[in-house]
Amino acid sequence: MNKKISMIGVPMDLGQSRRGVDMGPSAIRYAGAIEKLQELDYQIHDLGDIPINRPDQRENLNNGTNLKNLDQVIEGNALLADKVDKEIENGAFPLILGGDHSIAIGSLAGISKHYDNLGVIWYDAHGDLNTGDTSPSGNIHGMPLAVSLGLGDERLTNILGYAPKIKPENIVIVGARSLDPGERELIQNKGIRVYTMHEVDRMGMSNVIEETISYLKEKTDGVHLSLDLDALDPVEAPGVGTPVLGGLTYRESHLAMEMLADSELITSAEFVEVNPILDEKNKTGEMAVGLMGSLFGEKLK
Numbered sequence: 001m002n003k004k005i006s007m008i009g010v011p012m013d014l015g016q017s018r019r020g021v022d023m024g025p026s027a028i029r030y031a032g033a034i035e036k037l038q039e040l041d042y043q044i045h046d047l048g049d050i051p052i053n054r055p056d057q058r059e060n061l062n063n064g065t066n067l068k069n070l071d072q073v074i075e076g077n078a079l080l081a082d083k084v085d086k087e088i089e090n091g092a093f094p095l096i097l098g099g100d101h102s103i104a105i106g107s108l109a110g111i112s113k114h115y116d117n118l119g120v121i122w123y124d125a126h127g128d129l130n131t132g133d134t135s136p137s138g139n140i141h142g143m144p145l146a147v148s149l150g151l152g153d154e155r156l157t158n159i160l161g162y163a164p165k166i167k168p169e170n171i172v173i174v175g176a177r178s179l180d181p182g183e184r185e186l187i188q189n190k191g192i193r194v195y196t197m198h199e200v201d202r203m204g205m206s207n208v209i210e211e212t213i214s215y216l217k218e219k220t221d222g223v224h225l226s227l228d229l230d231a232l233d234p235v236e237a238p239g240v241g242t243p244v245l246g247g248l249t250y251r252e253s254h255l256a257m258e259m260l261a262d263s264e265l266i267t268s269a270e271f272v273e274v275n276p277i278l279d280e281k282n283k284t285g286e287m288a289v290g291l292m293g294s295l296f297g298e299k300l301k
């Protein structure tokens with residue numbers, strides 16, 4: 001793995017409706033992310049947080065659409081995309097801390113520029129494959145994967161001036177258990193590979209990740225891990241804004257991260273949706289750091 005990591009916080013909470021997820025980057029740092037990675041011999045450059053324009057009085061600048069806070073989400077993601085782009089150019093591994101999942105729009109915009117066939121592992125209870133037309137909520141954090149496929153509002157899909165960012169056959173979703181009708185249709189039509197909780201239960205995480213690795217290995221030249229903490233079961237990881245029962249365990253997730261570390265496939269990553277206001281003593285932030293450790297090669301022997 002690239003030993004040079006650039007850490008970028010994105011205190012974004014405008015892609016959804018619950019306050020507090022803007023404190024996610026602080027919670028993850030406070031749980032010891034930098035120390036953990038230093039212990040593993042990485043050289044960490046913490047770039048601090050991207051400034052997010054969050055007026056106290058939420059104006060809901062929808063810009064004539066049903067997408068909540070569209071203007072501010074675009075603004076924040078454009079800044080993030082630029083920063084990520086530059087860090088990769090400098091030879092660093094971008095490690096992005098959220099913030100709600102809408103920030104994957106900016107991450108992927110900045111990352112994918114550098115690859116012909118970027119793979120994406122979307123570790124999430126949700127598909128985040130909605131567009132303005134299919135979204136039940138208007139929350140942009142339910143749309144970043146669709147946006148990255150080039151679907152939805154052009155101001156989102158076109159960040160950094162190109163689209164699409166990724167190809168459907170280069171995506172693997174793991175842990176899904178809440179998919180809206182429009183998302184299911186898209187998965188079918190585009191042939192996106194999804195391991196729902198049903199497959200995880202039947203096959204076991206070990207086989208799921210083994211298949212994921214061999215599926216992506218052949219055709220990608222880099223793989224981004226987008227890890228939404230709500231992939232984990234909310235009994236274990238309560239600090240998330242859109243919890244869904246029946247999720248992945250912390251142990252299972254560790255195994256997944258360890259196998260990904262061994263594969264040496266991952267070239268960028270983000271940890272999103274940690275909401276310390278909804279958490280219990282920063283437990284979810286600590287889990288994010290624990291999983292990060294495994295992803296970056298932490299071993300007991």
Ligand SMILES: NC(=[NH2+])NCCC[C@H](N)C(=O)O
Pocket residue numbers: 100101102126128130135136137138139141142143178180228230242273
């Ligand atoms: N990143 C997330 N937690 N996304 C939750 C999305 C929930 C729902 N599918 C929606 O579109 O509103």
Ligand SMILES: [Mn+2]
Pocket residue numbers: 124125126228230231242
């Ligand atoms: Mn989710």
Ligand SMILES: [Mn+2]
Pocket residue numbers: 101124126128141228
């Ligand atoms: Mn998500």
